[in-house]
Amino acid sequence: MREIGSDAMAGDHKQLIEAQDRFVAAWGKMGTAWGISRTMAEVHALLYITGEPLCTDDVMERLQISRGNASMSLRALLEWGIVERVHRRGDRKEYFQAEQDVWVLFRAIVRERMKREVDPMRASLYEIRDLTQPGRSERSDDRADERRGERKPPDPALAAHNQRLDAMLGFLETMEKMSASFVSPAGRGLQAAAKILGFVGGGRAEARPSTSRSAETDSRPDSEREAG
Amino acid sequence: MREIGSDAMAGDHKQLIEAQDRFVAAWGKMGTAWGISRTMAEVHALLYITGEPLCTDDVMERLQISRGNASMSLRALLEWGIVERVHRRGDRKEYFQAEQDVWVLFRAIVRERMKREVDPMRASLYEIRDLTQPGRSERSDDRADERRGERKPPDPALAAHNQRLDAMLGFLETMEKMSASFVSPAGRGLQAAAKILGFVGGGRAEARPSTSRSAETDSRPDSEREAG
């Protein structure tokens, strides 16, 4: 498949494969720690580090996984919005390509996780609060004292409980607002903030000199950055 | 165990238990999505929502889990630094109490996850880079062309690979710097930022009127906020 011009080139190629494999393994391990299945993370890692579009069979072969597994993982990655389908003219296969800008990747992940995990949690918390602190809209025909405008004497334990619930709820909402504005549609938000606040660059270079230029806030490889 | 003064009080108490159970379940579900074992998350939820110190047997009974499981989960929570031991005079049992400030909780979690997952990943990435881009300190006695100052002609595929690696590495480092300054020792960082940037307050209140005051940036219950 790949033309190899010389022994030196062959050496490079072996190194490359080895480096890719290690990257895939590392990414897979990290994935499991964040609640993503190992294989799915590995497939993504392979697509990312490889840079070029791969088809199902490429993935199966490289990762030694079954067709079903490859198919499922790829579909899940599409749903996360961090991998996209690519078609090649004259080829009926589907190819898959990973988002190459790490910040875009990060934004997509945060957006999805918020949607999938934080939002439902917030909804549950509201429901729970309404168990002990029913909203004003509640019908209270059968409660004589409330009709008279007397509020039920508050159980201090219940009050404390509700404060804890509200604290949690308030926190989740702050997080949501922040992530929405930092991470979402319009938003190069966090990335811009990182640049402004001076968190980018310098760190690695100071510890370890590097041949290629230190990764800036725009972290796409040069090849993809033609039009800024 | 708990004195109940009246039927109304008994009703409140039942509601409270129900609300606690639901909170515990919701928190547990969320935990699993973030790579924390369900039980561990539930134990934490129980301690948080309960507010008061509980002993192993309390946890076992309330959550219907074995002694071993309770013990392990509690120890893990101690290691995460989000639960602390409490001793009562005249009682040989150990009691456990959860951090009540959600921002402190959040900081602890971010700190630990960075330490446990991101740092090792970063280390792996460095190693991987050194596979194909060995540092200047490398001995190259056996490579005539390098002795002559000629650099090996760079395989473009390898170069692109290294750029992707560096992009990832740069991203992780930016995240680490940000989390370090936002989240760490000194730092009420993120919390302060949220306040300044106007992400706190307003949101929930506008959608759902609440009896207790809207949770502010300082999210501890009143009972713990005596000395600011």
Next chain:
DNA sequence: AATCGTTTTCAATATCTTCTGAAACTTCTG
């Protein structure tokens, strides 16, 4: 130093998750 109340450990077990592979399905092509 023996006892007692408590906590920790860990091998066996139960539970949950992920993966496989073959069949069903879909979509192109001649």
Next chain:
DNA sequence: CAGAAGTTTCAGAAGATATTGAAAACGATT
């Protein structure tokens, strides 16, 4: 429209993780 090429689905197998419970370790007390 029949057949080929490619993709998805899903029941069962394999593998990973969490849980139990009983025994060991601990440490305060008599």
